[in-house]
Amino acid sequence: MANSNLKLLGCWFSPFALRVKIALSIKSLVYEDIEETLNAKSQLLLQSNPVHKKIPVLLHGDKPICESTIIIEYIDEVWNSGPSILPSDAHDRAMARFWAAYIDDKCMLAMVKSVRVEDAEKRKPYLEEIEDSLVTIEGELQKCCREGKGYFGGEQIGLVDITFGSLLGMMGIIETMNGRKMIVEEKHPCLVKWADRFASDPNMKGLIPEHEKLISLMRLGKE
Amino acid sequence: MANSNLKLLGCWFSPFALRVKIALSIKSLVYEDIEETLNAKSQLLLQSNPVHKKIPVLLHGDKPICESTIIIEYIDEVWNSGPSILPSDAHDRAMARFWAAYIDDKCMLAMVKSVRVEDAEKRKPYLEEIEDSLVTIEGELQKCCREGKGYFGGEQIGLVDITFGSLLGMMGIIETMNGRKMIVEEKHPCLVKWADRFASDPNMKGLIPEHEKLISLMRLGKE
Numbered sequence A, B: 001m002a003n004s005n006l007k008l009l010g011c012w013f014s015p016f017a018l019r020v021k022i023a024l025s026i027k028s029l030v031y032e033d034i035e036e037t038l039n040a041k042s043q044l045l046l047q048s049n050p051v052h053k054k055i056p057v058l059l060h061g062d063k064p065i066c067e068s069t070i071i072i073e074y075i076d077e078v079w080n081s082g083p084s085i086l087p088s089d090a091h092d093r094a095m096a097r098f099w100a101a102y103i104d105d106k107c108m109l110a111m112v113k114s115v116r117v118e119d120a121e122k123r124k125p126y127l128e129e130i131e132d133s134l135v136t137i138e139g140e141l142q143k144c145c146r147e148g149k150g151y152f153g154g155e156q157i158g159l160v161d162i163t164f165g166s167l168l169g170m171m172g173i174i175e176t177m178n179g180r181k182m183i184v185e186e187k188h189p190c191l192v193k194w195a196d197r198f199a200s201d202p203n204m205k206g207l208i209p210e211h212e213k214l215i216s217l218m219r220l221g222k223e
Helices: A015-026 A043-048 A068-078 A090-116 A120-146 A159-165 A168-178 A189-199 A211-222 B015-026 B043-048 B068-078 B090-116 B120-146 B159-165 B168-178 B189-199 B211-222
Strands: A006-010 A032-035 A057-060 A063-066 B006-010 B032-035 B057-060 B063-066
Touching (some): A006 A015, A006 A043, A015 A068, A015 A159, A043 A057, A057 A068, A063 A068, A090 A120, A090 A168, A090 B063, A090 B068, A120 A189, A168 A189, B006 B043, B015 B159, B057 B068, B068 B159, B090 B120, B090 B159, B090 B168, B120 B168, B120 B189, B159 B189
Parallel strands (some): B006 B032
Antiparallel strands (some): A006 A057, A057 A063, B006 B057, B057 B063
């Protein structure tokens, strides 16, 4: 399923670009990985996403597709002979979209806000929001586990796994910033196992940014 | 295509419930319209959407589907023999999802914020955000018009039309609050025509909340 007609405008530390890379990996699609420098945005990025001027953008031939979840759905629909990323049943698909949106609207937003706040005291409400959402996500994953599924999506990585899994790098940063683990065995037994399974999944090979590199980048950004 | 197996938990003034009603109307689906009282949420709503506890919820048999855009996609996928709400081409579908998300993330959020602010001066930045987004949305609609389309979705109401059209009631409130029109002929010639076409579309019959009722509700909420 090689396809040299695919270009990804991304960035090595972006969880949103990572989501697209995971989807492309699941479908065994070959693509040109174009690393954007965020300070001086390329002409190609500005042309391809004139509304938001943001990565990730997938270029399929000359057609740009923007926004990570929309790109994932596009990949799943166009290369539908590969392993499915969204479930085939309409209700299961609606539920996958629901949980992907939940992870972005609740967990991810609080994570982004917490990383931006220097003052540890002011960070607390965001950390509480993250913790609340982790309890909800653990609850959903426990249902999947009771049904014998290893992933939110079933036996293999699906939309919800990609959405949450792409945030594990940022979660690591938050853990380092605050000197404590966020996803812990006592509160989130299923998520702990899931995170290990996700990180060692063959589809993730070479895709997860190194923790030390992320930490260095964050320190650089704050200097 | 009558289906008594459908229940909608909604609310007459909610643009998000309206979106689902339009989708059900396009598909000629019969449903039980259950009006929720937002102060004392029903047991059915709490059971059906335990995560967000919010309308709209579509109950298909005993299966709940939450979040308006997710419900619309579900309706379009399950009743796929009716008129299509999302385009059949994968790239066109990605673009429809992109514009629906843009309308919600940029225009709708600024609209909601502006309605909540009492002080006219503090409302200004939100009104500017709305105006910026209207220029962008007009630009996209002009492209559709040049291709001879009457709606964002083509010849008939699609996802983007539903998403933006459901906000026209709130736009009317904002116009009354601020004593001026937001969508105007000089700046948004296509949107002005589109709004008239949308409001008089047969699918919209009986669905648009009356402006005076919305204004009364808003005044009541602020007392």
